[in-house]
Amino acid sequence: MTDLPDKTPAPTILVGVDFGLPHFDAELEELGLLAETAGLKPVARITCKRRAPDAALFVGSGKADEIKLLAQQLGATEVLFDQSLSPAQQRNLERHLELPVNDRTLLILEIFAQRARSHEGKLQVELARLQYLSTRLVRRWSHLERQTGGAGVRGGPGEKQIELDRRMINEAIKRTKERLVKVKRQRQTQRRQRERREAFNISLVGYTNAGKSTLFNALVKARAYAADQLFATLDTTTRQLYLGEAGRSVSLSDTVGFIRDLPHGLIDAFQATLQEAVDADLLLHVVDAANPNYPEQIAEVQRVLAEIGAADIPQVLVFNKFDALDEARRPLQLEDTYDLDGVATPRIFVSARKGLGLQGLRQLLARRASEAGREFPEGVEALSTENHPSDS
Incomplete structure (x- = not known):
């Protein structure tokens, strides 16, 4: 750029x-x-x-x-x-x-490089950029064709500048991967701690700009960054959500949004972040109901979920922004089912920005958490579940 x-x-x-x-x-x-x-x-x-x-x-x-x-x-x-x-x-x-x-x-x-805030996110973006750059060393610059003489040999055959650059990039890729392995181990330790507490884990997934972070903020009263733009959130944020109807807390994670033709290097590099979705007990698949292309966006999210090994995790489709629909397109009921890859999947319409339909979503989550048969984890601070539209 x-x-x-x-x-x-x-x-x-x-x-x-x-x-x-x-x-x-x-x-x-x-x-x-x-x-x-x-x-x-x-x-x-x-x-x-x-x-x-x-x-x-x-x-x-x-x-x-x-x-x-x-x-x-x-x-x-x-x-x-x-x-x-x-x-x-x-x-x-x-x-x-x-x-x-x-x-x-x-x-x-x-965009990912501009938005990454956490140490892990920056490492993941750096790895993806290095992998992309490694294939594009030959551009317009003639300096890449120069020869560098070997040590102690004046004017003799040496290593092309492009080969030096490629070797430096490959070494940087190796170092970045090693650092990411350490970060991934730390995340695995945190997940094991949650598993020992027998927490019910829910991850928000969906196409970018579907409103995941706004919904996350509305549910847990967090202050995760949310904006009407693509890739507003890159770093995974996890909070505890208390569900009064179930008498227990669940773990709720907001993850990076997906997009059509998401670079494979990014999918590979963000495995540590997307692991939150892979390890979830339930996926809240957030959909922009006002976007006429939402069926294609749903299909793209399903493709990425399959690629990261999360295709078999139970889902609830959350059709967000239903308040932006014309009267003729608004649903007659806020809860029904949607055919997702041949499976009748629970669907609920909400407006995270205006706080509409959130109580019904909490009740649905409470039923799912109760069906899981896990007890309220001790030592977890309960958070209020009042309707609270996002400030973002």
Whole structure:
């Protein structure tokens, strides 16, 4: 990403290619939100249709010329693609357009780097960025082709600069992985302590910006950061929630949101954080009911859950933001079931921001916790369960 002062967002052209896949975002709405979250300023959106990516320029030479002309007319300083580019395509596009070119993968990595607050989160983002960078050392810079002479040998054959850079990155990846292993052990110790207390563990999962953190705050009166933007929360937060109907507390965790085409490097790097979902007794799958694309978002969350080994954990679908629905689209009843991968899954409609439907959600959670047959864990501070809309 181009480094500019916060008050001067980089004018950016957004590019998307329709390869006939069902989830293509013709308006590039999500990419635009991601760009704004990263501090960029979309000034134009260009889409085109292709049967397959052009091996050299991804969009082909004609469309690349069109992008270059538009960038010159609008004063754009960066071009952002909605799909992942290969290192060669990125390098060729930058040479052709004479502008920095980035893709959706790097954009998400940049947002994660900006938002990570905990030591663990920063390590995870650093690992993912290093793994991404390791494949993209060959860009536009000629210094990567220089030879470095061997020790004591003037002018003799040596190691290419690119090989030195790759070795340094690989060593950094190894160090970061070792540090993450230590953090993961600490988390496992904390989970074992919860298991000894026989706590009932609930994890909030869902597509980014579905309102997980707002719901978390409303339920436990926490002050986790919540905002109407993508990836507002990256670091896992766990609190105790007292359920008066069940006469016991449960452990509630807020986790990072998922998104379409989430880089595999991030999924791998965030295994320690996502482990909270894997070890949960119940998943609260939060859905933005007001988003017309919610079925695709649900499917993407299900795909990631399967990838991290959490597909078989019982779920409750929480359709959030139902107050934003038109009267004609509002549900006749707040609780019903939803066909999730062929399974009739409990669903409840709420508005975390306005505190609507939260009492029904607490009662549902209390029934689930009671069915688990576990006793109230001793030494856990009970928290109030009054209706408390989030301040965020």
